[in-house]
Amino acid sequence: MFILKGIDQLEKAIAKAKKIRPRVEFDHFGRYRVSGSKGFYTVLCKRSDNGFKTVICTCKGAEKGLVCYHAAAALSLHIGLARQQPSA
Ligand SMILES: [Zn+2]
Numbered sequence: 001m002f003i004l005k006g007i008d009q010l011e012k013a014i015a016k017a018k019k020i021r022p023r024v025e026f027d028h029f030g031r032y033r034v035s036g037s038k039g040f041y042t043v044l045c046k047r048s049d050n051g052f053k054t055v056i057c058t059c060k061g062a063e064k065g066l067v068c069y070h071a072a073a074a075l076s077l078h079i080g081l082a083r084q085q086p087s088a
Pocket of ligand 1: 061
């Protein structure tokens, strides 16, 4: 799990996602499934009480607090969807 403070935090993970091009499946708003080396990982994006975006991925890297490419791939979809939702 990590807290998203800025888009530059995602730079490396986005570059990796662009190279690997994981499959992102939309589950519902804020919940995505992203393909990885060992099957699908679940990525959850939610806004915490203090206003920060919290991103949770079920992969090993994210467990250690790393910004993984699964999260980056899911976030690019999430951010696009959030823009279409006036309340998000
Ligand atoms: Zn991950």
